[in-house]
Amino acid sequence: MAGKPKLHYTRGRGKMESIRWLLAAAGVEFEEEFIEKKEDLEKLRNDGVLLFQQVPMVEMDGMKMVQTRAILSYIAAKYNLYGKDLKERAWIDMYVEGTTDLMGMIMYLPFQPADTKEKNLALIIERATTRYFPVYEKALKDHGHDYLVGNKLSWADIHLLEAILMAEECKPDILSAFPLLQAFKGRISNIPTIKKFLQPGSQRKPPADEKFIATVRKIFNI
Amino acid sequence: MAGKPKLHYFNGRGRMETTRWLLAAAGVEFEECFLESKDDMIKLLNNGVLLFQQVPMVEIDGMKMVQSRAICNYIAAKYNLYGKDLKQRALIDMYVEALMDLNELLMAHHLQPADKKEQHLATIVDKATNRYFPVYEKVLKDHGQDFLVGNQLSRADVQLLETLLMAEECKPDLLAKFPLLQSFKARTSNIPTIKKFLQPGSQRKPPLQEKDLPKVMKIFY
Numbered sequence: 001m002a003g004k005p006k007l008h009y010t011r012g013r014g015k016m017e018s019i020r021w022l023l024a025a026a027g028v029e030f031e032e033e034f035i036e037k038k039e040d041l042e043k044l045r046n047d048g049v050l051l052f053q054q055v056p057m058v059e060m061d062g063m064k065m066v067q068t069r070a071i072l073s074y075i076a077a078k079y080n081l082y083g084k085d086l087k088e089r090a091w092i093d094m095y096v097e098g099t100t101d102l103m104g105m106i107m108y109l110p111f112q113p114a115d116t117k118e119k120n121l122a123l124i125i126e127r128a129t130t131r132y133f134p135v136y137e138k139a140l141k142d143h144g145h146d147y148l149v150g151n152k153l154s155w156a157d158i159h160l161l162e163a164i165l166m167a168e169e170c171k172p173d174i175l176s177a178f179p180l181l182q183a184f185k186g187r188i189s190n191i192p193t194i195k196k197f198l199q200p201g202s203q204r205k206p207p208a209d210e211k212f213i214a215t216v217r218k219i220f221n222i
Numbered sequence: 223m224a225g226k227p228k229l230h231y232f233n234g235r236g237r238m239e240t241t242r243w244l245l246a247a248a249g250v251e252f253e254e255c256f257l258e259s260k261d262d263m264i265k266l267l268n269n270g271v272l273l274f275q276q277v278p279m280v281e282i283d284g285m286k287m288v289q290s291r292a293i294c295n296y297i298a299a300k301y302n303l304y305g306k307d308l309k310q311r312a313l314i315d316m317y318v319e320a321l322m323d324l325n326e327l328l329m330a331h332h333l334q335p336a337d338k339k340e341q342h343l344a345t346i347v348d349k350a351t352n353r354y355f356p357v358y359e360k361v362l363k364d365h366g367q368d369f370l371v372g373n374q375l376s377r378a379d380v381q382l383l384e385t386l387l388m389a390e391e392c393k394p395d396l397l398a399k400f401p402l403l404q405s406f407k408a409r410t411s412n413i414p415t416i417k418k419f420l421q422p423g424s425q426r427k428p429p430l431q432e433k434d435l436p437k438v439m440k441i442f443y
Contacts, residue, residue: 052320053353070315077308086299093292098274131274
């Protein structure tokens with residue numbers, strides 16, 4: 001029997017957080033090995049376990065998987081969170097790429113020059129409320145189902161919940177114009193595996209603080 | 223019967239080129255609708271056909287698909303260029319995601335101002351020859367097969383060829399230390415559908431030059 005997946009990353013959200021969400025939502029227990037300092041990353045590189053010298057890396061099913069999207073796609077497909085056919089998969093991919101773009105903006109915010117922070121935050125809020133959230137609100141409105149695609153929980157729903165919560169950390173009332181997304185958030189948060197992940201003590205990571213950003217800069221030389 | 227896929231983008235590589243490669247490799251004829259001005263972009267936006275108000279957009283099988291990865295995933299799966307099972311798909315995805323990273327770097331090269339070009343080229347050479355190419359050279363060496371995954375043509379091969387050619391446009395001898403990549407390049411270029419795509423007059427686009435950048439920027443900003 002294969003062991004639990006093992007995640008290699010820093011002790012923060014970054015590009016690994018969506019993977020943690022997906023595994024948790026699928027009810028899959030996983031272990032984590034944290035890169036605390038530059039030497040830890042060097043060791044992984046010298047051990048030859050990082051295909052392109054980068055993390056995230058997830059040891060799973062006999063593979064040392066790298067590249068966030070490759071890892072996410074594999075997990076989604078394995079645990080039946082990727083729709084039932086090619087067309088559902090296409091919609092899930094489109095939705096997930098949208099939330100990836102939005103979360104990417106939020107993730108990089110702490111790494112932007114300090115004097116651009118206010119402008120970038122304003123752009124995030126504008127994009128969230130005029131480009132991204134309206135799409136998901138409309139999708140839910142048009143079919144009236146509980147889930148984005150195929151009337152069934154998929155990677156798209158889990159990713160959207162993650163994006164919503166991250167956006168609310170930027171602006172707590174960011175969903176004020178989106179009643180269906182508010183209901184969606186309540187509903188998906190209550191799914192037992194997800195509810196568990198949202199409780200204190202889970203493997204969910206907090207937003208990066210100044211101290212953590214400094215550590216990340218040192219580890220990755222950025 | 224569904225019509226040919228219709229690609230909406232500007233007349234250049236950008237984020238649509240990989241889609242062109244995949245369709246061509248799969249032997250699928252496609253039409254293109256080029257954005258020439260901001261008005262063209264505004265028209266698409268007003269027609270409500272761009273899910274996230276962005277291009278690329280591809281009309282295919284009754285969908286108006288956006289997001290280049292979603293589009294490429296769909297085409298690859300539809301035309302059997304995505305491996306035969308989950309694990310092959312995982313390998314293909316890993317290879318392809320890294321190639322997209324390298325492509326971004328390569329595409330940015332032609333847009334560098336003259337005083338930054340040399341340093342940018344140094345970065346490309348470093349990443350291509352130390353991080354990316356050795357991986358694909360080793361993959362081919364380890365299994366000794368013609369294709370990267372599953373002994374069968376997949377999107378990983380198509381995208382690797384695309385990237386190798388783009389890399390050589392930046393620096394013609396970039397493959398000097400990678401004999402298996404050189405023979406891969408020759409072999410894969412000779413696949414009939416791909417050979418056709420590589421001929422003059424095909425829908426393959428040339429690299430964007432710095433002088434063309436203002437026109438492209440006007441469309442989007």
